[in-house]
Amino acid sequence: MEKLKLYMKKLAWFSLRALFWLLLTGIVALTLIVLRYGADLPDYRGLATYAPPVATRLYASDGSLLIEYAEERRVFIDYTDMPKQLVNAFIAAEDKNFWHHPGIDVFGIVRAGANNVIHFAGGGARFTGASTITQQVAKNFFLTSDRTMSRKIREGILALKLERAFSKEHIMTLYLNQIFLGARAYGVGSASLMYFNKPVKELTLAESAFLASLPKAPNDRAKATERRNYVLRRMMEEGFITKEEMTAAQAEQLNINSGFMAQQSDDFQYFAEEVRRELLDKIGREELYNGGLYIKTTIDPDFQRAAVKALKTSLDAYNAGRGGSEKLQGAVIAINPHTGRVLAMAGGYSFAQSSFNRSTQAYRQIGSTIKPFVYLAALEDSDVWNPTSLILDAPIVGWKEDDSLWKPENYDKKFLGPVPLRLALEQSRNVPTVRLVEQIGVRKAVAAAQRFGVYPENLKNMNLSLALGSGETTLQKLTLGFAAFINGGYRQEPKLVDYIEDRYGRLVGTGSVRPEDWRNDLTPPQQKENGEPLADPQSLYQVVSILQGVVERGTGRAAHVPGHTIAGKTGTTNDVKDVWFVGFSKDLVAGVWMGYDTPKPMGAGAGSHMAAKVFSDFMTVALASTKDQPFPVPNGIEFRRINRQTGTPATGSDGFIINEAFKRGQKPNQPGINSPQPTSDGYQQPVEVGGVF
16 A cells, blocks of 8 residues: 555656656747747737728719729728627637637637547548637738648737737727628628628628628638528527527528629719729829729719710610611710819710720811801901801802812702801801801911810811811810800819828818818809900800800700700711710700711711700700709890891891890991891701701
């Protein structure tokens, strides 16, 4: 008995000694491991002010999301804004002891090791890992995904250091904003928008559980519901939800978006791409794609949809039944004439089919849309020209320009004799325009279009054809040129963005209008005009008054908008290769172009009435909620009743009476043998097909 006691005593002493040496060996080994793998660990202190690459988002004027620019889709969400059920879902799915372990879960490692031994031995246990959320943060921010022992050791050491440096809440914030959740979505904020088109605060329990199921297989949708239900079961087992809540959430159908928010569909892509190109040049790729900018654009979603619908309806009607692989194309742009804000932009039938923006990139001949600028150049010489001044509409034989002879013609192949300037422009007659240019000079006529930004300043070959619309420009430039007729004569630059804020809400750039300065109706404040006006107000108004007549009784009757005062001008190039209409109300100017990308005749029945109809369809929607607003009359304008066919004072027997706008000192024509004589039915109305008008 004594020997047994002595033996047990020695055994206990040897066991304690062995345990001591074992512990000492373990401590030494652990110290060596830490010294070996912890010596060159990355500096993790920068995570205290974590600012990840965040997607830049483009918003419409009403605050709706248009599109995002990002190399990695990410929306940063602070921990205080994280729904508790979302945090609990990730804890249940990824790290149930998160709030208690020091960075590594020793019991989890032992449990995972035992399960994996059973798994490899052919047992029923699932293969499991033991990485904590903190370890995943260490790996995602600083390490690779290599399956090596050295990486796991470094990961564990980093996790311990992170836990000592930061709070659990900060670590959870890092994790939930950095974790990859499939489809280029990084973090729960971006994933919530990606999969459910809603911010995280609006997620249901079932949707939160689905997001928490993604880290294990972020791009596998086949078992989405099964994995979602597993997370819900784990949440119930951990006491985060009741069994009844679990059952109800498991029964909820997952409505997962197939693409990122559909990004406002194809309708907005031309405009969004135009913004992207502009900002890429101004702020650079890094800031645009990773800066987390909030970009408030000028686009009005209702206007945009109306413009796209009007254009597609007309293009579909034309293309239906016509053979050939090439389809007729078109473009629409709508702009606030007082600010230059682009409110709608349709650059073609479909961005998905062709990204070429025909409203800003296509240079086409503009035909008779040049005429308002030519007639303005004449009206500015108020001692010679007024709206009733007569121009001869008669054949011109042997007109010589450079080394060529040509014979100007009207679209209807007819001549009306002496006609008032107003009638010549309302009916877009070519021969009187040629005679007008001859009298005022080609350079003066073309210079007016240059002054308004329609033609470039550096034209080399100044000739008559330019004054008749053979020059090329874009729909955007032409529309902005027309905007100056009603904004006091000021050139506006196209404005696509109202303001930009960085991820911290600070205004980016100096040219933006601050959000707090906007009006209560969510429209930006009126901008102050810069520089001198392009023309005197009285001359501008006289052109506007005539262009109103174009819509009421001239070539632009198809642009009529019931209940609203509209002015504008048609344009058709030779052989009907391009058709145009640019028009405006008091506070909105819109331009329409239609034609083939490779210029060719559009065929019988085509003409500027097609573009005018698109304009009318768009403006009918755009002006539906506004009252009619006549064009403001500047000081110095006097109205007199005249016969619009002759430009002479109206009498009791006149059937075509209007109130004509005269500058002070100007007078209408006096009846005489050289004055045109009205007919019983008036001058022939313009035919809206073929020709140049």
